[in-house]
Amino acid sequence: MEAEIITIGDELLIGQVVDTNSAWLGQMLNKHNIRIRRINSISDNKDEIFSQLTDCLKRSGLIIITGGLGPTRDDITKNTLVEYFGMGWRVDQQVMQQLEAFYKSRGRTMFEANKLQAHLPDGCKTLINEWGTAPGMWFDIDGKIVISMPGVPYEMKNIFEFRALPLLAERLKRPKLYHKTIVTINIPESILAKNIEDIEDGLPPYVKLAYLPNWNIVRLRLTGTQNGEKDIASEVDDIAAKICQRIGDGVVATEDLNMAEVVFRQLALKNKTLSIAESCTGGYISHQITLIPGASKVFVGSVISYSNSVKHHQLGVDTTLFETVGAVSEQVVEQMVRGVRERLQTDFAIAVSGIAGPGGGSEEKPVGTVVIGICSATQTLVRKFHFIGDRMNVIGRAGNMAFDMLRRMISSETQ
Amino acid sequence: MEAEIITIGDELLIGQVVDTNSAWLGQMLNKHNIRIRRINSISDNKDEIFSQLTDCLKRSGLIIITGGLGPTRDDITKNTLVEYFGMGWRVDQQVMQQLEAFYKSRGRTMFEANKLQAHLPDGCKTLINEWGTAPGMWFDIDGKIVISMPGVPYEMKNIFEFRALPLLAERLKRPKLYHKTIVTINIPESILAKNIEDIEDGLPPYVKLAYLPNWNIVRLRLTGTQNGEKDIASEVDDIAAKICQRIGDGVVATEDLNMAEVVFRQLALKNKTLSIAESCTGGYISHQITLIPGASKVFVGSVISYSNSVKHHQLGVDTTLFETVGAVSEQVVEQMVRGVRERLQTDFAIAVSGIAGPGGGSEEKPVGTVVIGICSATQTLVRKFHFIGDRMNVIGRAGNMAFDMLRRMISSETQ
Numbered sequence: 001m002e003a004e005i006i007t008i009g010d011e012l013l014i015g016q017v018v019d020t021n022s023a024w025l026g027q028m029l030n031k032h033n034i035r036i037r038r039i040n041s042i043s044d045n046k047d048e049i050f051s052q053l054t055d056c057l058k059r060s061g062l063i064i065i066t067g068g069l070g071p072t073r074d075d076i077t078k079n080t081l082v083e084y085f086g087m088g089w090r091v092d093q094q095v096m097q098q099l100e101a102f103y104k105s106r107g108r109t110m111f112e113a114n115k116l117q118a119h120l121p122d123g124c125k126t127l128i129n130e131w132g133t134a135p136g137m138w139f140d141i142d143g144k145i146v147i148s149m150p151g152v153p154y155e156m157k158n159i160f161e162f163r164a165l166p167l168l169a170e171r172l173k174r175p176k177l178y179h180k181t182i183v184t185i186n187i188p189e190s191i192l193a194k195n196i197e198d199i200e201d202g203l204p205p206y207v208k209l210a211y212l213p214n215w216n217i218v219r220l221r222l223t224g225t226q227n228g229e230k231d232i233a234s235e236v237d238d239i240a241a242k243i244c245q246r247i248g249d250g251v252v253a254t255e256d257l258n259m260a261e262v263v264f265r266q267l268a269l270k271n272k273t274l275s276i277a278e279s280c281t282g283g284y285i286s287h288q289i290t291l292i293p294g295a296s297k298v299f300v301g302s303v304i305s306y307s308n309s310v311k312h313h314q315l316g317v318d319t320t321l322f323e324t325v326g327a328v329s330e331q332v333v334e335q336m337v338r339g340v341r342e343r344l345q346t347d348f349a350i351a352v353s354g355i356a357g358p359g360g361g362s363e364e365k366p367v368g369t370v371v372i373g374i375c376s377a378t379q380t381l382v383r384k385f386h387f388i389g390d391r392m393n394v395i396g397r398a399g400n401m402a403f404d405m406l407r408r409m410i411s412s413e414t415q
Numbered sequence: 416m417e418a419e420i421i422t423i424g425d426e427l428l429i430g431q432v433v434d435t436n437s438a439w440l441g442q443m444l445n446k447h448n449i450r451i452r453r454i455n456s457i458s459d460n461k462d463e464i465f466s467q468l469t470d471c472l473k474r475s476g477l478i479i480i481t482g483g484l485g486p487t488r489d490d491i492t493k494n495t496l497v498e499y500f501g502m503g504w505r506v507d508q509q510v511m512q513q514l515e516a517f518y519k520s521r522g523r524t525m526f527e528a529n530k531l532q533a534h535l536p537d538g539c540k541t542l543i544n545e546w547g548t549a550p551g552m553w554f555d556i557d558g559k560i561v562i563s564m565p566g567v568p569y570e571m572k573n574i575f576e577f578r579a580l581p582l583l584a585e586r587l588k589r590p591k592l593y594h595k596t597i598v599t600i601n602i603p604e605s606i607l608a609k610n611i612e613d614i615e616d617g618l619p620p621y622v623k624l625a626y627l628p629n630w631n632i633v634r635l636r637l638t639g640t641q642n643g644e645k646d647i648a649s650e651v652d653d654i655a656a657k658i659c660q661r662i663g664d665g666v667v668a669t670e671d672l673n674m675a676e677v678v679f680r681q682l683a684l685k686n687k688t689l690s691i692a693e694s695c696t697g698g699y700i701s702h703q704i705t706l707i708p709g710a711s712k713v714f715v716g717s718v719i720s721y722s723n724s725v726k727h728h729q730l731g732v733d734t735t736l737f738e739t740v741g742a743v744s745e746q747v748v749e750q751m752v753r754g755v756r757e758r759l760q761t762d763f764a765i766a767v768s769g770i771a772g773p774g775g776g777s778e779e780k781p782v783g784t785v786v787i788g789i790c791s792a793t794q795t796l797v798r799k800f801h802f803i804g805d806r807m808n809v810i811g812r813a814g815n816m817a818f819d820m821l822r823r824m825i826s827s828e829t830q
Contacts, residue, residue, distance in 0.1 A: 009625075009627075010623075010625060010636075011625060011627050011636065012437075012438070012441070013441050013450075013451040013452075013453075013454065014441045014442065014444075014445040014451065014594070015437070015441030015442035015445065016438075016441075016596075016627060016634070017627060017629070018433065018435050018438040019433075019434060019437070019438070019454075020433050022434070022456070023430035023431075023432065025430065026427070026428050026429045026430030026431075027429065027431075028430075030429040030430065035428075036428040036429070037457075037458070037463075038455060038456060038457050038458075039427065039428065039434075039455070039456035040455055040456075041437070042452075042453050043453075048452075048453075052453075055470075070605075070626060070628070071604060071605040071608060072604060072607075073615060074623070074624065074625045074626060075626075108603075108606070111605060111609050113605055113609065114605050131803060133605070152628055152629075154803075154805060157805075181431075188523075189485055189486060189487060190485075190487070190526060190528055190529050191523070192487075193486060193488070193528060194526050194528065200488060209488070210425060210426065210459070210489045211487045211489060211490075212431060213485070213567060214432070214567075219431070221425075221426070221431065223425075256431065276719075278698075281705075282701055282704070282705025282706070283693075283700070283702035283717060283719070284698065284705075285698070286697055286698030286702075287697055287698035287699045287701075287702045289697070290695075290696075290697025290698060290699075290719075290721065291697070291806065291810075293772070293773055293774060293806060294774060295697065296721055296722065299697075300721055300722045300724070301718065301721045301722055301725035301729070302698060302717075302718070302719035302721075303717070303719075304698070304701045304705075304719065305716050306705065306715055306716045307715045307716055309760070310715060310759055313758070313759075314716070314718070314729065314758070343728070344725055344729075345724070357708070358708055359708060359709065388569075389546070389569040390572075391706065391708060392706065395706075
C-alpha cells in the first residue's frame with residue numbers, strides 16, 4: 001500500500017504558512033515502511049477536495065488529510081468528506097464530554113460552534129485530540145483508508161502518533177525499506193559524486209543513492225529495498241562504510257543528525273562543556289544546541305554580543321581593536337572566544353563575528369565575511385570565511401562551520 | 416492563468432527535507448496576483464514526473480518545477496523534460512563560460528558531469544543561475560509555461576526572482592487580488608470567530624476570511640477579489656478596521672509580521688534599545704530579533720544563562736534563590752531581567768526561565784512552566800505561564816508571549 005498526503009489550506013498556497021506537517025508525516029510513515037507517493041497541497045474549496053480525493057483514491061491505499069477542521073467557517077473539510085462519502089452525522093459523546101471538560105477547565109463558555117466539533121460523520125472512527133477541540137477521523141472506504149486530522153502541527157502529531165499509527169500498524173505488514181544517511185560538510189556535491197563514482201556504479205539495482213545538499217552540508221542517503229531473504233540492512237551498511245572510508249574526515253555523521261547534534265553527542269560522551277559568544281549569528285547557534293532535549297548536560301550559556309559595548313564589557317574585548325581592525329576580525333574573535341570560555345568556565349568555546357547582510361558590507365569586508373573562533377584550555381583556532389547567500393544562509397553556514405571546527409578540535413583532544 | 420508547483424525529490428516524501436520552496440514561491444506569485452491551484456510533491460521517478468506534468472498541464476497554465484537538476488545521477492528532471500517534450504539538446508555557451516569561470520575561481524577541476532550542466536533542451540530559454548551551476552529552464556508549450564529550477568533554496572530564489580519573474584510579468588496581466596492580514600495573540604480561534612460573527616456574516620461574496628492559528632497567535636486573512644470598478648483595497652481595509660476595533664488590544668499587527676518584527680518596529684521608531692536574558696528559550700528569542708536586517712539598531716545583546724552559574728555571575732542572580740525557590744521562579748526571573756538590562760545598559764529587557772521539556776518537570780513545576788519578565792527604567796513585570804506542546808512549542812509560545820508583554824509595556828511608556 002502506498003500513501004498520499006493532502007494538505008488543505010489557502011495559507012499553504014500563498015506561502016503564508018510553510019507545510020511542515022507533510023515532512024513530519026513523511027518521516028513517521030517512512031519509519032513504518034510506508035512509501036509516500038505524493039504530497040498534494042490544495043485550496044479550502046469543495047470542488048478541489050473532491051477532485052484531489054478522487055485522484056488519490058485511484059492511485060493509493062492510504063490518504064492522510066490535514067487541515068480545515070477548525071471551528072470557523074473557512075474550515076470545510078468535515079462537511080466535504082460527509083458529502084463525498086455520502087454519510088450521515090452522529091454525535092460522539094466521548095468528544096462532547098471532553099469538550100465540556102476542556103471549556104470548563106478554562107472557565108470559557110462553550111458556543112454552538114464548539115459543540116459542533118463533536119458532530120462527526122457516522123461512518124468514521126474517532127481519533128481523540130488530546131491537545132485541541134477538533135478530533136481526527138478514520139474512514140475505511142472499499143479497502144482503502146482515509147485519515148483526516150486538524151492542521152495545527154502539535155495537535156496533528158499527537159493524534160497521528162498515538163491514535164492513528166497504532167491502528168495503521170495493526171492493519172499493515174510492509175516490505176522492508178532500509179535507509180542509511182551519511183552527513184558530509186564542505187565538499188561540493190559534484191566532487192563528492194566524482195569521488196565515489198565507482199561505488200555508485202557498482203550499486204545493486206535495489207539500492208538507491210541520493211544527494212541532499214543544504215548550505216555547506218551534503219547528506220548522502222542510501223535506500224535499500226528488501227530483496228528476498230538477503231539482509232538488506234547489513235548490505236547497505238557495508239556500502240555506507242565504503243563511502244565513508246573514501247570521503248574521510250569530511251564525514252561528520254553516519255546517521256541523520258544536524259551539526260549541533262553531532263557536537264552535542266561528542267561533548268556529552270566526554271563530559272565536556274561548551275559556551276558560545278555570538279555576534280552576527282545572533283543566538284542561532286545557541287538555539288540549535290538548546291533545541292536538543294537535555295542540552296544542559298553540555299551547554300552552559302552564551303553571550304550574544306551584538307554591540308561592541310557588550311563585546312568589551314561582557315567578554316573583555318579590547319576597545320581599541322574596534323577602531324584599528326574592526327569587530328569582524330581575527331583579533332576580536334580571538335578575544336571573544338577566550339573571553340567567553342574563561343568567564344563562563346567551560347571546556348570548549350565558540351565565537352562568531354561577521355556581516356550577515358543584506359547591509360553592512362564594504363569592499364574590504366563584503367556581506368558574507370564571517371570570522372569563527374574556537375578554543376579549549378590548550379588551543380585557540382580562528383579562521384575567516386566568505387559565505388554566499390542571503391542573511392539566513394550566512395547565519396546557517398557560519399553555524400555549521402563553527403560546529404565542524406569544534407568537532408575536529410574535540411576529536412583531536414579527546415582521542 | 417492559474418499556477419501549480421511540482422517539487423521533485425524523495426527527500427520531501429520521506430520528510431528528510433521540509434519543502435520551504437513552495438511557500439516562498441506561493442508568496443512571490445501571490446504578490447503578482449497569480450493564484451496557485453495546487454502544490455504537488457513527487458518522487459525522483461520518470462513515470463511520476465510524466466504523470467504529474469500531464470495532470471498539471473490539463474488544469475493550469477503555469478507549471479513551476481523545482482529539484483532534480485544537480486550534477487549527480489539521482490537528478491533526472493532535465494532528461495525527463497527533454498523526453499516529455501520530445502526535444503533535442505544544445506550547449507549553452509553563456510552557461511559553459513560561466514561554469515568555466517566558476518571552477519577556475521575556486522581552483523577546482525571541471526568534470527564531465529559539471530560540463531553537462533551547460534547542455535540544455537533545445538526548446539528552452541536559459542534562466543541563468545548566479546549562485547550555482549545548474550541553470551533554470553523556461554519552456555513555452557502550446558500557450559502554457561513550464562519553468563524548471565534547482566531545488567537548493569537560495570539558488571532557486573535568485574533564479575525565480577531575477578530571471579523568471581521579469582519574463583512572467585511581461586506575459587501576464589492579472590485580475591487583482593488584495594490580501595490584508597490581522598495578527599492577534601492569546602485569543603483562541605473559536606472566541607475570535609464568535610466575537611466577529613456578525614462582521615463575517617456581512618462579508619460580501621468577493622471577500623473571504625481565513626483563520627491561521629499557530630502557537631498562541633491567530634492570523635486573520637481577508638482576501639478580496641477585484642469586482643468591477645470598485646476599489647477592493649479600501650473596501651477590505653474598512654472591514655479590517657472594523658475587526659480590529661472589535662478585537663481591541665489582542666491585535667498586535669495589521670500586516671503579516673511576526674512578534675519579533677512588531678517589537679523591533681516599535682523600538683526602532685522610538686529609538687529604544689533591548690537586551691535579553693534567556694534560559695529555557697536558549698537563544699531562540701535573540702535569534703528571532705537578529706533575523707531582522709538592521710537588528711543592531713535596537714538589539715544590543717543577550718546573556719543565554721542556561722546554567723545557574725551563568726545566571727549568578729553574568730546576571731547577578733542571588734545564588735540562595737536557586738535552593739529556596741529554584742531557577743524557574745518569579746524571584747530569579749526578576750533578578751535576571753533587571754540584571755541584563757543594567758549590565759547591557761538598555762532601555763528595555765526581557766528574561767525567560769522555564770521547563771521546555773520533555774524532561775525536567777515536577778509535580779509543582781510541570782513541563783511547560785515558564786516565567787517571563789520584562790522591564791524598563793521604571794517598571795518590572797514578571798508573570799508565570801503554563802504552555803502546552805512539545806519542546807519547540809513551549810519555546811515558541813514563550814517567545815511570542817515575551818514579545819507581547821514587551822509590546823504592551825513599550826506602548827504604555829511611549830504614548
